[in-house]
Amino acid sequence: MTDCYVYDTVRTPRGKGKKDGALHEVTALELGTQVLKALRDRNGLDTSRVDDVVFGCVDPIGEQGSDIARIAVLNADYADTTAGVQVNRFCASGLEACNMAAAKVMCGEADMAIGGGVESMSRVGMGASGGAWATDPAIAFKSYFTPQGIGADLVATKYGFSRADVDGYAIESQKRAANSWEQGYFKKSVIPVRDINGLTILDHDEHMRPDATMQSLAALTPSFASLGEFAFDGVALERYPEVEEIVHIHHAGNSSGIVDGASGVLLGNLDTGKAMGLKPRARIRAMASIGSEPCIMLTGPADVSRKALKKAGMRPEDIDLYELNEAFASVVLRMMQALDISHDKMNVNGGAIAMGHPLGATGGMILGTVLDELERRDLNTALITLCVGAGMGTATIIERV
Numbered sequence: 001m002t003d004c005y006v007y008d009t010v011r012t013p014r015g016k017g018k019k020d021g022a023l024h025e026v027t028a029l030e031l032g033t034q035v036l037k038a039l040r041d042r043n044g045l046d047t048s049r050v051d052d053v054v055f056g057c058v059d060p061i062g063e064q065g066s067d068i069a070r071i072a073v074l075n076a077d078y079a080d081t082t083a084g085v086q087v088n089r090f091c092a093s094g095l096e097a098c099n100m101a102a103a104k105v106m107c108g109e110a111d112m113a114i115g116g117g118v119e120s121m122s123r124v125g126m127g128a129s130g131g132a133w134a135t136d137p138a139i140a141f142k143s144y145f146t147p148q149g150i151g152a153d154l155v156a157t158k159y160g161f162s163r164a165d166v167d168g169y170a171i172e173s174q175k176r177a178a179n180s181w182e183q184g185y186f187k188k189s190v191i192p193v194r195d196i197n198g199l200t201i202l203d204h205d206e207h208m209r210p211d212a213t214m215q216s217l218a219a220l221t222p223s224f225a226s227l228g229e230f231a232f233d234g235v236a237l238e239r240y241p242e243v244e245e246i247v248h249i250h251h252a253g254n255s256s257g258i259v260d261g262a263s264g265v266l267l268g269n270l271d272t273g274k275a276m277g278l279k280p281r282a283r284i285r286a287m288a289s290i291g292s293e294p295c296i297m298l299t300g301p302a303d304v305s306r307k308a309l310k311k312a313g314m315r316p317e318d319i320d321l322y323e324l325n326e327a328f329a330s331v332v333l334r335m336m337q338a339l340d341i342s343h344d345k346m347n348v349n350g351g352a353i354a355m356g357h358p359l360g361a362t363g364g365m366i367l368g369t370v371l372d373e374l375e376r377r378d379l380n381t382a383l384i385t386l387c388v389g390a391g392m393g394t395a396t397i398i399e400r401v
Contacts, residue, residue: 001106001107001108002105002106002108002269002270003106003269003270003283003284004102004103004105004106004267004268004269004283004284005267005268005269005270005273005280005281005282005283005284005401006265006266006267006280006281006282006283006284006367006371006398007043007266007267007268007273007278007279007280007281008039008042008043008265008266008278008281009189009263009264009265009266009364009367009368009371009372010035010038010039010042010189010190010191010263010264010368011035011116011189011190011191011261011262011263011264011361011364011365011368012031012034012035012190012191012193012202012260012261012262012263012361013190013192013193013202013203013204013205013206013261014205014206014207014257014259014260014261014355014356014358015122015193015202015206015207015259015260015261016122016206016207016257016258016259016260016356017120017121017122017257017258017259017260017356017358018122018258019122021122021206021259021260022193022201022202022206023120023122023193023201023202023206023260023261024122024123024260026120026193026201026260027063027064027120027123028057028063028064028068028118028119028120028123028124028260028262029063029064029068029071029072029075030075031118031120031193031260031261031262032055032068032069032072032075032076032118032262033072033075033076034191034193034194034262035072035116035118035191035262035263035264036053036072036073036076036078036114036264037076037077038191038264039114039264039266040076040078043266043276043278044276044277045266045276046276047077047078047079047082048079048081048082049111049112049272049276050078050079050082050112050113050114051082051083051104051109051110051111051112051113052082052083052084052085052101052104052110052113052114053069053070053072053073053078053082053083053084053085053101053113053114054069054084054085054087054097054098054100054101054104054113054114054115054116055068055069055072055084055085055086055087055097055115055116055117055118055360056086056087056088056089056092056093056094056095056096056097056116056117056118056119056359056360056361056363056364057069057086057087057088057093057117057118057119057359057360058088058090058091058093058119058126058129058359058360059119059124059125059126059127059128059129059359059360060086060088060129061124061128061129062124062128063120063123063124064118064119064120064123064124066086067084067085067086068084068086068118069084069085069086070083070084070085070086071084072084072118085100087100088360089289089388089392089394090359090388090389090390090392091325091327091357091359091362091386091387091388091389092289092325092363092386092387092388092392092393092394093117093359093360093363094115094116094117094263094360094361094362094363094364094365095362095363095364095366095367095384095385095386095394095395095396096289096363096394097115097116097117097360097363097364098115098116098265098267098363098364098367098396099115099284099287099289099394099396100115101113101114101115101265101267102115102267102284102287102396103287105267105268105269106284110268111268111269111271111272112266112267112268112269112272112273112276113267113268114264114265114266114267115264115265115267115364116262116263116264116265116361116363116364117262117263117358117359117360117361117362117363117364118261118262118263118358118360118361119260119261119262119358119359119360119361120260120358121258121259121260121358121359122258122260123260126258126359133145133390134147143294143295143390144235144236144238144239144294144295145235145294145295146232146235146236146295146297147224147227147232148297148298148327148328148389149223149224149227149250149255149328150224150227150228150232150233150235150236150246151236151295151296151297151298152224152250152255152298152327152328152330152331153222153224153228153246153247153248153249153250153330154236154240154243154246154295154296155296155298155299155328155330155331155334156247156249156250156330156333157243157245157246157247158240158242158243158296159330159333159334159337161249161329161330161333161334162249163218163247163249164214165329165333166249166250166254166328166329166330166333167214167217167218167253167254167329168214169254169329169332169333169353170212170217170253170254170329170353170354171212171213171214171217172343173326173329173347173350173351173353173354174208174209174210174212174350174353174354175210175350176347176348176349176350176351176354177205177208177210177349177350177351177354177355178208178210178350178354179350180349180350181204181205181208185349185372185373185376186205186349186369186372188372189368189369189372190203190204205259205354205355205356206259206356207257207259207354207355207356208354208355209253209354210354212253216253217251217253217254220251220252220253221251222248222249222250222251223248223250223251223252223255224248224250225248228246228248233245233246235295236295236296239293239295239296240295240296249330250328250329250330253353254328254329254353255327255328255329255353256325256326256327256328256351256352256353256356256357257352257353257354257355257356257357258356258357259355259356259357259358260358261356261358261361261362261365262358262361263361263362263363263364263365263368264364265364265367265368266278267284280401281371281375281400281401282371282374282398282399282400282401283398283399283400283401284396284397284398285312285314285381285397285398285399286308286309286311286312286314286395286396286397287308287311287395287396287397288304288307288308288311288394288395289304289392289393289394289395290303290304290307290392290393290394291391291392292304292391292392292393293391294390294391295391296391297387297389297390297391298327298328298330298331298334298387299334299387300387300388300391300392300393301324301331301335301385301386301387301393301395302334302335302338302339302393303393304385304392304393304394304395305335305339305383305385305393305395306339307395308383308385308395308396308397309383309397312397314381314397316339316340316341318381319345319381319382319383319397320345320374320377320379320380320381320382321345321348321370321373321374321377321379321381321382321383322335322341322345322346322347322370322382322383322384322385323346323347323351323366323367323369323370323382323383323384323385324346324347324351324384324385324386324387325351325352325357325362325363325366325385325386325387326347326351326352326353326354326357327352327357327386327387329353331387332346332347332351335385348373349369349373351366362386363384363386363394366384366386367384367396367398370382370384370398371398371400374398374400375400379400380399380400381397381398381399381400382397382398383395383396383397384396384397384398
């Protein structure tokens with residue numbers, strides 16, 4: 001086994017995942033292609049030495065279907081010898097892709113690889129690829145299937161988070177994201193998306209609402225109450241009989257935004273990086289994935305973080321900064337509660353509530369965000385994690401070098 005190092009990270013801005021979003025006319029293939037070109041050009045890569053590209057993509061169907069990683073490799077004019085593979089671990093796909101690429105380096109299968117992901121949610125709707133879990137009663141009944149929003153409200157109810165708690169967290173996410181953009185904290189890794197003529201289409205995260213207030217969020221109706229009344233509250237309460245009633249408190253303002261985007265993380269061993277004139281920025285210290293109870297679904301981050309920390313011989317307090325995808329506000333509040341993490345260590349640049357969650361790309365995005373922030377603050381260690389559909393969690397610990 002050999003160590004794996006992070007050499008560079010890039011991401012596109014996040015465009016609103018709607019027909020009026022700035023990236024709506026840009027295909028997922030083009031988003032992934034521009035990320036790969038940026039990694040090549042920024043680092044002067046001899047792409048014949050990049051063994052594999054692993055891209056997360058949660059809805060691999062239609063124009064972002066088949067093996068979008070390999071097609072993006074070809075479209076980006078990488079060497080024909082660079083392979084590509086698409087992976088789906090739902091919301092953690094981008095981080096799982098980075099972990100898979102890192103594992104290839106660690107075991108010696110690859111000397112250099114790229115992880116990351118892509119999702120065009122404005123062009124390929126969330127859930128477009130279907131699946132048995134939500135539609136086949138044989139599996140839905142036995143696993144107590146509920147939509148994620150029901151799970152988020154169940155997390156809040158079970159662990160004691162109020163509407164004010166989740167709205168307050170959402171407002172802080174907006175403030176932190178806006179401040180990070182204003183201060184230029186993202187400029188190292190964010191690449192503008194350009195059209196065929198080289199003109200910039202989007203150079204900033206488009207989803208943010210920095211003017212949001214507690215009063216404006218209070219006016220929003222909970223998004224999942226009707227689903228709960230229809231059937232799913234009953235399913236969840238059967239699985240969690242200790243909960244008397246689910247209080248529905250999540251809405252569009254305290255949940256992750258639907259957006260388009262792509263990410264890429266350049267990984268490799270020390271000898272190959274040195275031969276290519278590259279300087280490592282961080283070492284992959286530990287990686288882990290875990291299954292969690294599927295009905296509540298969203299409690300995996302705390303458990304998978306414990307698993308990764310154990311593999312690294314570390315404790316929660318040994319981590320300088322945490323990044324947890326803000327699928328819903330209660331997910332982050334629960335992890336901070338479970339591991340006794342202070343908010344000044346968690347998502348310090350804001351998160352998906354403010355900037356959005358391009359499903360297959362987010363894991364690679366937040367790995368890059370926290371690495372940039374470690375360098376800016378001259379800190380050493382970070383843990384990146386995401387909750388995952390069907391009850392899972394994925395985590396990565398990085399350490400600056």
